[in-house]
Amino acid sequence: MLSAIFLLLACQLAGEVLHRLTGLALPGSVIGMVLLIGWLALVRRERPTLSAVSAWLTAHLSIMFVPAAVGLMNEGPALERYGLGLAVATAVSTLVTILVTAAVFRWALHRFTPGEVGRRPVAAEPTS
Structure with missing residues (x-):
């Protein structure tokens, strides 16, 4: 170890x-x-x-993440000045990351999975 x-x-x-x-x-x-x-x-x-x-x-x-959070507490003036911009940038970049990750995953799933992906199997109709 x-x-x-x-x-x-x-x-x-x-x-x-x-x-x-x-x-x-x-x-x-x-x-x-x-x-x-x-x-x-x-x-x-x-x-x-x-x-x-x-x-x-x-x-x-x-x-x-605790040391980073403690270090952030010492940056009060910078957070006061740029805090809103940082929060918006963090939220937007997180959303973009989620969307890009989902798009790449869907592309990889369609590209590398054999057969048709995303189609639901058609249920057999009951015979009477």
Whole structure:
């Protein structure tokens, strides 16, 4: 379990280092995720342990937002000035994300599912 946590943190750190050294336009966390995907493609034995750690982190995801919420409390003047715009932007982007996700899911369902999708089966008429 500790090795999986170390792997996550090492990929994150390596991504941040690469970002700062090379000046890539990608955030360090994204670079670290790409490094993690590459590692998992090469070393398949890591997957079960990493799955267990990821499941635990996902189950306790709300704890991860507490520091961000506490940090937000210190930004009173910025929230007073830009709060309405931030709220509108968050609501609109959430709605757009939901709509795009639904559209992509429907497209993928029709594209990759054999047979006709979306049609209800015709019920056999009773014979008398």
